Amino acid sequence: MDLLRLVALDPEDLAVISAHLQDSLLRVGDIVYLRKERRFAIQVRRYDWEADTPQRRLTCMHFEHVKAVRVRGIDQAKKDTVLNLLAIAFDEGDAPSGTATLIFADGGAIQVDLECIEMQMKDIGPVWAAESRPEHKDLEQAERL
Template sequence: MDLLRLVAFDPEDLAVISAHLQDSLLQVGDIAYLPKERRFAIQIRRYDWEAATPQRRLTCMHFEHVKAVRVRGIDQSNKDAVLNLLAIAFDEKDAPSGTATLIFADGGAIQVDLECIEMQMKDIGPVWAAESRPQHEDLSRAERL
């Protein structure tokens, strides 16, 4: 498969990127907030859901037009800690501004306040075999409600 490169300018685009980034792994040390550049960036190990065999790809993602970043439930001093990205949600405040929330397993989250959505993800290589395919509990409809 060719390298994947996606750009988001609205909540629907961001939902597509979120699906591609589900179950990505990253280290706390691979997270960068650059307030002078108004950019938030992460280097991740993306699980390639489209590949025939379980594999991960080195991928970078970043948000532009960042006003602020808040972290909850993540020990920022432990740069080697591994986080599992479950999803990216967007809560529109005063269109086009809003907050993108990166939701991690074990309850951690990063909220990125944006003037508008301008986000990019890009595979940068390399590719390697994943130990297994990520699995999630299949909750019954009653449990989800």
């Protein structure tokens, strides 16, 4: 089993990690902001886009040097709600600071204010067959136009 481990130190690195995490599933209860440690972490079930057959992997990711976290459109009290991570975007502030935004299906988002980009993603364990390959019908229709 090949475990993927990536580190992001700039917006380009973060874009690569975002691509690997596209269509990851997670529970609201798998999101943690450790204010004293200035760390924001999530455990996801990552869809492995590089695998020959549809599969998911248990993966953790975390940001360091976190100044603040804001949540929009996600009920944090409903710990078992499943979210679909679509992308991670980055808006630069006064270099090297900025805001990473985790964008979820159905309009939810988490903004993570950072002193600088220092993010890690690591596969940590089991691999299992996925029920299906994620589809993006809106994107596919736009590509045909």
